Amino acid sequence: MKTQQETNDQTSATCPACGLLCDDLILNQTSPLAVKNACPKGIEFFERSFSANINVSPSIDGKPSDLASAVKKATEILQQSKSALFAGLGTEVQGMRAVIRLAKKTNATLDHLHSESSIRNTLALQNGGWLTTTLAEVKNRADVILAIGTDITSSHPRFFEKLVWNTESLFDKPTPEVIYIGAPAEKTKAGTAPDGKAPTTITADPNHLPEIVNTLSALLCKKKIHAQTAGSVALSELVSVVEKLKNAKYAVIVWSASSFKFSHAELTIQSIVQLINQLNETTRAAGLPLNSGDGDYSVNNASAWLSGYPTRSRFKNGRADYDSFHFSTKKQHNIADALLWISTFNPHEPPISHCPTIVIGHPDTKFERTPDVFIPVGIPGVDHTGLMFRMDSSITLPLKALQETQLPSLGEVIKQLETALSNTQAAKVKTA
Ligand code: SF4
Structure with missing residues (x-):
């Protein structure tokens, strides 16, 4: 329609x-x-x-091949593998369903390319839960938006246009007041309201955010602070932020785990979560973690409901195990005996690995080291349909196929791999 x-x-x-x-x-x-x-x-x-090259063919050791031969070679690699790593995982829900089926059959370890960021949120969530909001709630209720360490629009460009400067909302609420702490100053103009009201911008070194967030919490709990500054920010500025949060009817605190580059950033996210909990003792407040992209939330959500765990999981005889530290790509790619790299939205290159490498990915992917097998696939939302979680994980939206393509989808390729693996297995049993 x-x-x-x-x-x-x-x-x-x-x-x-x-x-x-x-x-x-x-x-x-x-x-x-x-x-x-x-x-x-x-x-x-x-x-x-x-403009991606939809006529690119699969290849084996860099030489053009047909899909059947590439699938056969990839099957051999997976067949011989005892500790395969499936990494990248740039896909949507249906693609991830297929990936999990294959991982169960091959006892593979799973990790997403942005998990170095998203794991910080996962660890905070696992530690004690959190209170987050939806985009609809931001649009309809938020009257103060505090962005910590992010300007928001660099990663989510229409955030203000769609959710903050909207004139229609279900409830009669004022235009939200926007406060930035530790965001790149030159990018905070996006937080200027249509009536010209500039955001409150508190300049701070992002590495000082742990100290700043903990000071906000301490101030909220009426703890005495004798210092005049926290993380080089004047205490008076932080007192003013706390007053605005306390007086808000619905404050939303936004952060981006990928912009927290300091070590143990999960502890700072935990502190933000505690700040939100404290605010809810007297008013309403909620968090909004920004995602990193390449289907990270779709992949983690699909993984969690199918296996009980987000990525950084490993299958053994059909059961999933989880280790947020040891099952990372960084730890695994040099000890795995096969790497399957998946990146369908963007032409992200796989890490250089000593082990046989299969790439199922964007047709324009370039390689520093030629993989053993490359199978180009269509892009979800352009060449194929798909299903994707929005950043608030509250709804999934359908992605359309917008053009005709010869390229298979990730799901179709994985189905062929599964069939080939089953056939080889059946042939082995027969011979035995
Ligand atoms: S979904 Fe697309 S159009 Fe909308 S803000 Fe993000 S990048 Fe821009």
Whole structure:
């Protein structure tokens, strides 16, 4: 069904380029490509995706091959492997379902390419739970937005346009007050309201955020602080932030785990969670962690409901085990005996590994070291349908197939791998 804005030459689309998953995009069906309503990041994603080389063929040791031969070679590698690592995992829900089926059959370890960031959130969540909000709640209720260590729009460009400067909300609420702490100062202009009201910007070294967040908590608990500054920020500025949070009817605290580059950042996220809990003793407040991309939330959610664990999990005889430290790509890629690298949204290169490497990925992927097998696949939301979790994990949105392609989807390739593995297994049993 066409929306009001669509014509015969146009189609609506959902953008998978960031966790906001804007579903109000309108694309031209005919050349040249034009994308209405998208931000520059979304336009770049669609331009790159539509100009990707869909005629690229699979390859074995860098030499062009057909799909059947590439699947056969990949099957041999997985067959011989006893400790395969499935990494990258840049895919959506249906792709991840297929990946998990294959991991169960091959006793593989699973890790997402952005898990160095997302694990910080997972550890904080596992430690004591957290109170987070949805995008609808931000739109309808938030009256103060505190962004810690992030300008928000660099990673989620339409955040303010869609959720903060909206004139329509279910409840009569004022335009939210925006406060930044430790965000890159030159990027905080995005927090300026349409009426020209500038955000409150507290400049701070991001490495001092642990101290600053703990000071906010201490101030909220009415602890006496004798220092004049915390993390080089004047105490008076932090007192003023605490007052705004206390007086808010619905404060939302936003952070991006990928911008917390200091060690043990999960402890700072835990402190943010505690700050939110304390605020809820007298008013309402909630957190909003920004995701890193490449389907990280879709992959973790699908993994959690299918196996009981997010990624950094390992299958053994059909059962999943979990180790947030040892099952990371960094720890595993040099001890695994086979690497399957998956990246379907973006042409991310696999890490250089000593072991046989299979890549199922974006057709434009370039390699520093030629993998043993490369199987190019279509891009979800452009070449194939898919299902993706929004950054608040409250809903999934369907991704459309917007063009015809010869390239198989990740799910189709994995199905062929599963069939080939089962056939080899059956042949072995027969011979025995
Ligand atoms: S804000 Fe995110 S989802 Fe929306 S158009 Fe931009 S990149 Fe795409």
